Amino acid sequence: MSENFERHAYDILIIGSGGAGLRAAVAAAEGGAKVAVLGKSLLGKAHTVMAEGGVAASLGNVDPADGWETHFYDTMRSGHFINNYKMVEVFAKEAPDRVLELEQWGAVFDRTPEGRIMQRPFGAHTFRRLAHVGDRTGMEIIRTMEQKILTVNVDVFQEITATKLFIDNGRVAGTVAYYREDGRFALFTAKAVVIATGGWGKAYKVTSNSWESTGDGAALAFRAGAELVDMEMVQFHPTGMVWPPGVRGLLVTEGVRGEGGLLRNSEGERFMEKYDPQRMELSSRDVVARSIYKEVQAGRGTPHGGAWLDITHKGPEYIKRKLPGMYQQFMALADVDITKTKFEVGPTIHYTMGGIKVDALTCATNVPGLFAAGECAGGLHGANRLGGNSLADILVFGKRAGDGALEFIQGHEGTPKVEEAEVQAEIERVLQPVGQESGENPYALHEQLQEIMANHAGISRNGPELEQGLQKMLELKERAKSMSAPGSRTFNPGWHSVHDVRNMITLCEAIIRGAIERKESRGAQWRLDHPDELEEYGKINFVHKMEDGEVKTYTSPVAEMTAELQELFQLGAAPGIAKSGKKE
Amino acid sequence: MAQSAETIHGSKSKSGAAWWVEPYLTVLALGLFGVYSLWLVFFQHTGQFQNYLSPFFSPTEDWGIKVLPALWVLWAPLLFRATCYYYRKEIYRGFFHDPMACGVPESRRKFYFGETRFPFIWTNLHRWFWYIALVVLVFLWIDAVKAFIFPVAGGGSTFGVGLGSLIMLVNVSLLTMYSLSCHAFRHLVGGGSQKFSCADGSPTTRYKLWNTVSRWNEKHGLFAWVSMFSVWFTDVYIRLLIYGVIHPVRFF
Amino acid sequence: MAEEITLSVFRGDRSGGREQEYKIPAVPGMVVLDALHYIQAHQAPDLAVRWNCKAAHCGSCSAEINGSAKLLCKTRVDDYTDEVIHVRPMHTFPVIKDLVTDVSWNYEKLRQIPAFQPAIKAPFTLHQRDVDRIQEFRKCIECFLCQNICHVLRDHSAKDAYWGPRMMIRMAELQMHPLDTADRIDLLKGSAGIGYCNITKCCTVVCPQGINITDNGIIPLKERVADKYFDPLGGLVRKMHK
Known part of the structure; x- marks a missing residue:
């Protein structure tokens, strides 16, 4: 039985239509390549839409002392120094430009009194750094990217599932995919492929992730020979809803704490005083999540096994203006008015720091022609991701992956081929x-x-x-x-x-x-x-490879920072603070 | 796909009443008001009782144009209301079933042109009728002031307050709020501008005006109904005085 | 708790279909989407429903529940006590399968709207009051419930003549952006067909984001069209003002 399938040929194929994929597509298309984006959902519905709090970029609009060095410092520190420092460096340097570019494309961020992009404080960021739009920043970004993509010359295939990457002579050659609508198949051949399919938070039950977060692209790349790194690092967001059961895990934005929300246990104690007296509620996510977990384990949890979060002291008007989505979410789904009463929160799976191992500058994987960007890639966040860094991640590395793929096809002649038999074999497997x-x-x-x-x-x-x-x-x-x-x-x-x-x-x-x-x-x-935390493990990342269908695990040394960058950590305080002489 | 019985849409309004209640009430209210107005036009020739003047008959000056007295006045506010963004919703729902309520299936008429052709393209002239209605409003304010100036037996006049004076004052106030909460006015006063801040970051005057009118505009529908009923009620009160059914009440 | 809920869900495809009943156990706080997931996992694995975030952010799970256009993820099962919950696909768009409809027409129209054209380069100086208006419109999650309920699209099948509330809001957000320089008024009056809207406000009623589509979006656009086409006097004043 042989199945008919459509054939499409592109220069650059992008799998994933979230923020990273769309940003990569814009970069590739602006470079003159023939580009297609495949997404398993409708355009503009990707998990990016769920990001709430903001996008981290050291614009310095609110705290002028902020700069890329401080952003670099915060990101490395909260990643516990197993991050790929080169990624963090370009990331911290380029995030402000990527945010301003969004403004140019029509994103409308909240404003400061001076009329600049407003920035809010967030967990473990030294300065107020998160450009935001109320509590729907991800929505603003995906919409802006969607609107941008509709104006550039990119073919968007919606609701289509890629099932396998083909390799020709060691180089990526394309993918076969089926339309969810009717199950017909299509072969996409390409000179380069960018994976931007997000994380795999759906592997856990209590999760803030949407159904799409099943790690398709990472798994496809892995089977095609790409390496995965830091896979053990899965982030629990400290504050998910815990009641009612139907919404357990649904995200409560860190913005609630950013705007002044306080965490208390069942005895009314502000327990973060014990775990991180300096940063309190705005400590890094791993610390806050563990603290809540420990309180619950010690019998000081709320009725449904969480902690109390309280923002009522900010007043109804402020809450409704800065956190409208949260207000509605609790009203509609839990019958709780967060302007009047404290509410229950608990840890929920939120983000997968690990992923496809990539080159810091080009996002290239170890498979020639294959690139990865966004949550499906690993290395930027190390052992823990800072809030707001994921939205900046997809913009910075989305662009870099698009540019990297463009550079690759310019430097590599010819188009790799996919054998008909290989396609038929895969279709047969998928249809089985x-x-x-x-x-x-x-x-x-x-x-x-x-x-x-x-x-x-x-x-x-x-x-x-x-x-x-x-x-x-x-x-x-x-x-x-x-x-x-x-x-x-x-x-x-x-x-x-x-x-x-x-x-x-x-x-x-x-x-x-x-x-x-x-x-x-x-x-x-x-x-x-x-x-x-052991020093020896701070020097290595764990890397996985698929060999003959088996997962093999190796270690790989963490690259050592340049002397210049190392100096940033010798100042005794975060860079901007150390320079301006302010106390942390 | 045919609509089966259980898929009748928007089966309940916000208040919990059946979906057809609101459009029928609209038809009833507007219909009765229309009949009453026609009755005034054809069978009544004055709205004056002492210093009280019915809003249907103001202004009394006819500048030499001889038409039925009520008709002379009525067309302006009538067109203002007929082209009003709020009434349009009620009229299209109630009289034209376009649609009767949200999701309620309409007969699949081939010809629906909305407001792109005659007659409804005329609704685009709403702002012109607003200007004219404003002129009428000036006369109504003059009438309202006159309603506080009572003739004295033997000549001259004096300030006083009667039930009619208060009714006319309330009526003209409601009509003013109805006019000032108008969508077209909201646009003209500031909504049409693209920028709301001056170079130094302070709000523009147009922003402040727009902001205020926007708040009133939220209640435009309410003002539309209460001002219609107040006009009606004012005329009924004065007409009952004219016919001597009731007697004027004077507070001082 | 042995409480049981009855759902009657449309099952079918392009060629037609009918509602089918399912009985499932109730869970506190359950939304209709949860109920459908339960059916998928235990009774009908091929029941098609489009969903993504289950948090009312993505606007994928639009459907008609007991006759009202709603998001499945935001509609609680306990809103319907002692009644069967009828779940049907959006009426205005062609059914693909079960609750999944073909909404591609909306993306075609989105593509036809002239994009944001700022006169200057970012960073912009814009004040909150300048953007409040357009931020309201940018809350749109593109669930297309407004397109579904709009009687012009729903009952008159006038999709060629009128682009629907979603597109009006998109154009409003662009026209009212303080720095945008493109002109969409001719388009609005012409092929986008704003005149077809007779402001009966059902779009506003169903918007899960609470956007005041008619009063803040469509009517101001109609007034802008009136500025250009129905108000020569005002046009003259504005010209002199410039």
Whole structure:
């Protein structure tokens, strides 16, 4: 049986239509390349829309002492120094330009009294740094990018799922994808491919992530030979909703704390005084999340197992203006008026710091022609991501990946080829579960996967539990080979789920393997059996490779910062503060 | 796809009443007001009772144009209201079922041109009728002032307050608020400008005006109804005085 | 708690379909989307529903619940006590399958709107009061519920003549941007067909973001059209003013 499929040929193919993918597409198209963007959702619906608090960039509009050095310093410190410092450097330097560029394209940020872009404080940022639009900054950015993409010469394919990357002579050659609408197939050949498919927070049950965050691109790249790095680093956001059950995990923006919200335990104690007396509620996310977790474990949790967050002292008018989305969210979904009463929050999976290992300047992977940007790439955030850095990440490295791909196709002659037989074999594999009545239920497997991750590789981890988790994950991997999707090819969510689950299993195995190997506590990785941060582990990243279908884990040295950059950490305080002589 | 019975849309309004209640009430209210107005035009020739003048008959000056007295006045506010953004909603819903309520299926008429053709393209002239209505409003304020100046037996006049004076004052105030909360006015006064800040960062005068009118504009629908009923009520009160059904009440 | 909810969900595709009943256990705080997910996981794995964030940010899960145009993720099951919850796809757009409709027409129209054309280069000096108006419009999540409920599109099938409330709001946000220099008035009066809107306000009623589409967006645009086409006097005054 051979299946008909569409054929499309592009210079640069971008998989993922979130902020990073669209920014890469703009860069590539402005460079004159023939570009296509594939997204598994509609345009403008990607997970970027969920980012609330703001985009971090040292514009210095509110705190003039801020500068790229301070942003660099904050990011390295909260990443516990296993970040790729070169990435952090270009990131901190270029973020302001990327934000201003958005303004040029029509984004409308909140304003300072002087009429400049307003910036708000956020956890572990030394200065007020997050350019924002109320509590819907991600929405503003994805909309701006969507509107920009509609004006440049880029073909956008919506609701299409890529299932495999093809390699020709070691170089990436394209992908096969199916339209979710009717299940017909298309082959996209390209001279370069950019992966920008976001994270895999859906591997956990209590998550702030949308359904799309299943790590498709990272898994595709991994199977095609790309390396993954820092996979053990999965961020818990300290404040997700905990009640009612239907919305458990739904994000409560850090903006609530940025605007002055206070955390208390069931005894009314402002417990962050114990864990981080200097930064209090605005400590880094790993610290705040662990603190809440510890309070709950110690029996000082709220009725549904969280902590109280209280912003009522700011007054209804202020809250409704600065946090309108939060106000509505709690009113509609939990019958709670946050202008009048405190509310329950607890840790929720939020972000995956690890991902495809890339070159800091070009976002190139180890597979020639393959690039990655945004949450699916690793290295920028190290062991913990700062709030606001993800939106800046997708802009800075989205552009760099687009530029990198452009440079690559200019420097490499010819178009790689995809064999017809390879395409047919993949289509056959993808179609196999459709219409099957008997077999594993992908929804059930997804639930079990989430259970394994929550119980064995959650906020607190230890060796034996991780080992058990790995065994369970490997069993799941076997069972997942016989998933079924009753029904037709026409918009069949069960069938879509089959691919999601397969991709998440691949990545979760790497998460657990990384967590086993990193026998220390650092950032998001909290090992009860190894509670201290160890110097020797600060010098290495764990890198995973797929070899003959098996996940292999290696170590790779963390690149040493230049002497100039190292000096920034010898000042005794964050750069801007040390210079201006202000006390932290 | 055919609409089955259970998919009747917008089955309940905000108040919980059935969706058809509001459009029918609109038709009833506007219909009765229309009939009453016609009755005035054709069968009534004055609205004057002592120093009280019915808003339907103001101004009394006819500048030599001889038409029925009420008609002389009525067309202006009528066109102002007929082209009003608020009334348009109610009229299209109530009289034309375009649509009757949100999601309620309409008959699939082939010809729907909205406000792109005659007659409804005329609604674009709303601002012109607003100007004219403003002129009428000036006369109504003069009438309202006159309503506080009572003739004295044997000549001369004196300040006084009667029930009619208060009714006329309230009426003209409501009409003023209706006129000043108008969408076209909101646009003309400042909404049409692109920038609201001066070079030094302070708000422009037009911004301040726009901001104030915007707040009134939120209540435009309310002003539309209460001012219509107040006009009606004022005329009824004065007409009952004219017919001697009731007697004037004078506070001092 | 053994409380049971009954949902009647449209199942079908381009060729037609009918509602089918499902009974599921209630969970506190459950929204209709949760209920549909339960059905997917336990009873009908191929039940098609479009959703992304489940937090009313993305505007994917638009549908009609007991006759009202709503987001599935924001509509709580306990809003409907003792009644069957009927869930149908948006009426105005062609059904692809079950609750998923083909909304591509909206993206075609979005593409036809002249983009933001600032006169100067960022960083801009703009005050909050200058942007308050357009920030309201930029809250739009493109759920297209307004397009769905707009009777011009819904009942008169006038998609060629009128682009619908979403596009009006998009143009309002651009026309009212203090630094934009493009002119969309001819487009508004012409092919975008603003005259087809008879301001019956259903778009405003259904907007899950609470955007005052009619009063703050469409009517001011209609007035701008009137400025140019129906007010020669005002036009003259404005010309002299410049």
